[in-house]
Amino acid sequence: MTQPFKTVTRRRLLQGAAALSGATMISGLPFAARAAGPITVGFIYVGPRDDFGYNQAHAEGAAAVKAMEGVTVIEEENVPETIDVQKTMESMINLDGATLLFPTSFGYFDPHILTLAPKYPDVRFEHAAGLWTEGMPPNIGSYFGYIGMGQYLNGIVAGHMTKTKKIGFVAAKPIPQVLQNINSFLLGARSVDPTITCQVIFTGEWSLAVKEAEATNALCDAGCDVITCHVDSPKVVIETAAGRGAYVCGYHADQSALAPELYLTGAEWNWAGVYPKMVRTVIDGGTLENFQRGGLADGYIKMSPLGPAVTPEAKAQFDATLAEMMKGGFAVFKGPLKDNQGNVVLEEGQVQVETDIALESMNYLVEGVIGSTS
Amino acid sequence: MADQVAIAGGEATWLPALARRSEAVVIPLAALAAGLALFALFLLTQGKSPVEFLAITWKGAFGSAFSWQNTLSRAAPLLLAALCVALPARLGLVVIGGEGAIVLGGVAVGAVGPHLGAVPAIAALPIMALAAMSVGALWIGLAGALRQYRGVNETISSLLLAYIAISLMNHLVEGPFRDPASLNKPSTAPLAETLRVGNIPGMDVHWGLIAGIVGCVISWVLIDRTTWGFAARIAGGNVRAAQVQGLPVGRLILGFTALAGAFAGLAGFFEVTAVHGNANGSLAAGYGYTGILIAFLARHNPLAIIPVALLLAGFDAASGLIQRRMDLPDATILVLQGFVFLAILVSDTAYGRFRLFAPERWGR
Numbered sequence: 001m002t003q004p005f006k007t008v009t010r011r012r013l014l015q016g017a018a019a020l021s022g023a024t025m026i027s028g029l030p031f032a033a034r035a036a037g038p039i040t041v042g043f044i045y046v047g048p049r050d051d052f053g054y055n056q057a058h059a060e061g062a063a064a065v066k067a068m069e070g071v072t073v074i075e076e077e078n079v080p081e082t083i084d085v086q087k088t089m090e091s092m093i094n095l096d097g098a099t100l101l102f103p104t105s106f107g108y109f110d111p112h113i114l115t116l117a118p119k120y121p122d123v124r125f126e127h128a129a130g131l132w133t134e135g136m137p138p139n140i141g142s143y144f145g146y147i148g149m150g151q152y153l154n155g156i157v158a159g160h161m162t163k164t165k166k167i168g169f170v171a172a173k174p175i176p177q178v179l180q181n182i183n184s185f186l187l188g189a190r191s192v193d194p195t196i197t198c199q200v201i202f203t204g205e206w207s208l209a210v211k212e213a214e215a216t217n218a219l220c221d222a223g224c225d226v227i228t229c230h231v232d233s234p235k236v237v238i239e240t241a242a243g244r245g246a247y248v249c250g251y252h253a254d255q256s257a258l259a260p261e262l263y264l265t266g267a268e269w270n271w272a273g274v275y276p277k278m279v280r281t282v283i284d285g286g287t288l289e290n291f292q293r294g295g296l297a298d299g300y301i302k303m304s305p306l307g308p309a310v311t312p313e314a315k316a317q318f319d320a321t322l323a324e325m326m327k328g329g330f331a332v333f334k335g336p337l338k339d340n341q342g343n344v345v346l347e348e349g350q351v352q353v354e355t356d357i358a359l360e361s362m363n364y365l366v367e368g369v370i371g372s373t374s
Numbered sequence: 375m376a377d378q379v380a381i382a383g384g385e386a387t388w389l390p391a392l393a394r395r396s397e398a399v400v401i402p403l404a405a406l407a408a409g410l411a412l413f414a415l416f417l418l419t420q421g422k423s424p425v426e427f428l429a430i431t432w433k434g435a436f437g438s439a440f441s442w443q444n445t446l447s448r449a450a451p452l453l454l455a456a457l458c459v460a461l462p463a464r465l466g467l468v469v470i471g472g473e474g475a476i477v478l479g480g481v482a483v484g485a486v487g488p489h490l491g492a493v494p495a496i497a498a499l500p501i502m503a504l505a506a507m508s509v510g511a512l513w514i515g516l517a518g519a520l521r522q523y524r525g526v527n528e529t530i531s532s533l534l535l536a537y538i539a540i541s542l543m544n545h546l547v548e549g550p551f552r553d554p555a556s557l558n559k560p561s562t563a564p565l566a567e568t569l570r571v572g573n574i575p576g577m578d579v580h581w582g583l584i585a586g587i588v589g590c591v592i593s594w595v596l597i598d599r600t601t602w603g604f605a606a607r608i609a610g611g612n613v614r615a616a617q618v619q620g621l622p623v624g625r626l627i628l629g630f631t632a633l634a635g636a637f638a639g640l641a642g643f644f645e646v647t648a649v650h651g652n653a654n655g656s657l658a659a660g661y662g663y664t665g666i667l668i669a670f671l672a673r674h675n676p677l678a679i680i681p682v683a684l685l686l687a688g689f690d691a692a693s694g695l696i697q698r699r700m701d702l703p704d705a706t707i708l709v710l711q712g713f714v715f716l717a718i719l720v721s722d723t724a725y726g727r728f729r730l731f732a733p734e735r736w737g738r
Contacts, residue, residue: 048703077697080659080660081656081659095434109559110559111650176558360557
């Protein structure tokens with residue numbers, strides 16, 4: 001009976017005592033002065049920054065900014081897309097004096113960045129993949145790259161290397177960005193051999209190692225001999241597929257170290273090339289675009305070096321297509337094109353070049369993809 | 375005779391009481407200090423300064439008005455999540471699936487909310503809260519019912535139900551309830567601006583904090599000041615004895631698990647109405663699991679949940695600053711939590727072992 005009362009007192013005092021002990025221990029200890037550069041830039045990641053994937057690609061960009069003269073870079077990883085990220089951003093602004101933030105996860109945009117931007121009009125929020133539209137706060141920028149081009153190039157190499165004529169794709173969620181990558185991968189392979197099919201398995205989550213491994217094994221069991229993916233960290237997919245003897249194409253970052261013999265190439269972000277330029281623009285007092293996109297030619301994305309297994313024919317077509325893309329305005333999606341339900345999505349003569357904003361709301365899988373969007 | 379001793383002892387009568395009470399303060403404090411000391415050793419092995427660590431933790435968690443609001447914002451959902459564990463625990467049930475009730479509570483709001491655009495907020499908000507609490511109550515109540523009527527272990531069933539709930543949420547927000555305009559982040563349709571729950575006046579903390587504190591107080595009154603709570607504690611202590619006494623154990627189990635689920639569902643309501651503005655996959659943020667930790671550390675006492683949740687939220691709020699200032703990985707704060715929790719749990723065995731705290735030692 002007395003137990004509850006006892007615990008109340010104890011826990012209540014526990015907190016007070018923690019406060020007290022903390023206060024006594026720090027009293028009189030001044031904080032080390034923070035190096036005050038002309039600008040403090042904050043990077044926020046949704047996962048670990050060494051994930052061989054999405055977050056690592058951004059962290060490589062942050063590392064490039066860190067190397068710049070007079071720039072202080074602060075980073076925080078594993079920040080969920082909840083009130084946590086709002087508080088992390090505010091903490092960077094209030095406690096570290098950050099004036100330029102790169103909250104890099106897609107889910108940080110709405111509502112978190114949209115909530116904070118009006119509150120801190122002097123801070124610049126630069127967000128990957130968001131869709132800034134007229135009427136949103138002017139201190140927000142949305143930037144992204146046409147990485148579907150990279151998956152098309154992955155597909156070309158995969159198309160040359162597959163013997164079973166079946167390639168596989170481990171995908172997180174059936175959202176436009178992911179669907180565009182799956183479709184681009186298959187269309188690349190079909191530019192080599194129109195009989196190739198691509199089987200896709202959605203795991204339902206951005207980061208779910210067990211399901212990613214299961215999906216990869218299932219694809220290998222189904223006879224797919226070249227595998228790629230679109231999940232936050234491709235590490236598990238690459239290692240599992242390579243363990244099964246399948247060729248792999250990378251995504252987000254360079255994963256060749258995980259499967260040196262079987263890694264063919266990969267579609268990588270080149271944030272290390274983009275971020276220093278953006279930070280330089282801000283330091284020099286210039287203006288960043290509210291809506292910014294770029295492709296291979298603009299240095300937003302790049303390809304991993306071709307692996308040792310890639311055949312000369314594959315390399316030849318890869319190089320030729322890459323050169324074509326570097327001119328800009330390349331189109332992966334051209335009519336006539338059907339989805340895998342048999343509906344015509346692009347009529348004869350219709351062409352969607354890489355900059356076409358309609359691509360960012362893609363909701364179908366093209367003919368030849370085995371899988372369903374729902 | 376006894377009276378005479380007491381009178382003769384006069385001024386010394388307060389000493390035994392003090393000794394007995396102080397045990398409950400000194401032991402956890404010593405445990406906290408021991409946990410911090412162990413963690414300091416860990417930091418030294420990593421070549422980092424423990425003093426700097428403490429200073430930054432203090433600054434990030436409680437050192438300024440901003441830090442306090444940061445901590446309080448993070449504590450808000452944790453209070454309700456912890457209640458979802460603490461209430462059934464008084465009946466001897468270990469329910470660890472609060473996460474499921476939180477996400478489904480959020481989905482319920484996301485499903486109902488967009489249809490209430492024309493209803494005044496004063497009516498619409500309670501409807502949405504009720505929807506969230508009902509779904510939460512149903513979900514955790516289901517674990518209670520399985521336990522009562524089918525003898526299914528409630529720990530396992532509630533955990534498995536949480537997995538089902540998260541999958542169900544993903545299906546619903548990506549399927550039937552999806553707003554077609556939500557392209558790359560599948561979500562339900564956004565709530566009308568009038569149906570958003572704002573901040574507590576003068577603070578940058580939403581009303582969920584007040585709801586959590588009120589929930590803790592109500593739960594404490596229920597458990598410690600009502601016959602229902604008394605009956606629940608009897609049943610928690612010894613189910614056979616409670617049944618022999620004719621206490622309605624079955625109804626208690628259903629009622630307490632449903633109430634626990636309702637609190638968790640309410641946490642989901644605040645996540646949607648105060649933070650996200652729609653229901654989406656980010657609802658599965660792990661609050662339900664942190665709630666387990668808090669409830670156990672608070673020994674399932676609803677009032678003790680408040681300071682423990684603050685401590686945990688404070689660690690959480692500080693972890694960002696630790697990463698940034700000391701260049702330590704984000705797991706560092708988890709190591710600290712691990713050491714402190716282990717020390718506090720181990721300290722449970724220390725009660726009654728020290729003569730110093732024995733009332734007899736001081737006269738009686």
